[in-house]
Amino acid sequence: MSKMKNWMMDMEENVVSAIECGAKSTSDVVAFVNTNMSVVDEKFVVKKVKELMGASIESGQFDNR
Numbered sequence: 001m002s003k004m005k006n007w008m009m010d011m012e013e014n015v016v017s018a019i020e021c022g023a024k025s026t027s028d029v030v031a032f033v034n035t036n037m038s039v040v041d042e043k044f045v046v047k048k049v050k051e052l053m054g055a056s057i058e059s060g061q062f063d064n065r
Helices: 002-020 026-036 042-052
Strands: none
Touching: 002 026, 002 042, 026 042
């Protein structure tokens, strides 16, 4: 169980990192996480983006300042 929790926490950290690095859409976040992890649950990633941002982000909708 601990390994599963660590894996999910790693995905969450990668979602945050993607947003901080300037991801402009949900698909950018998914691509970032896929690049940085060997096994990814894309549904979990999309859910985390919605949880953190309030909705899925579309291209041009999210602006890092």
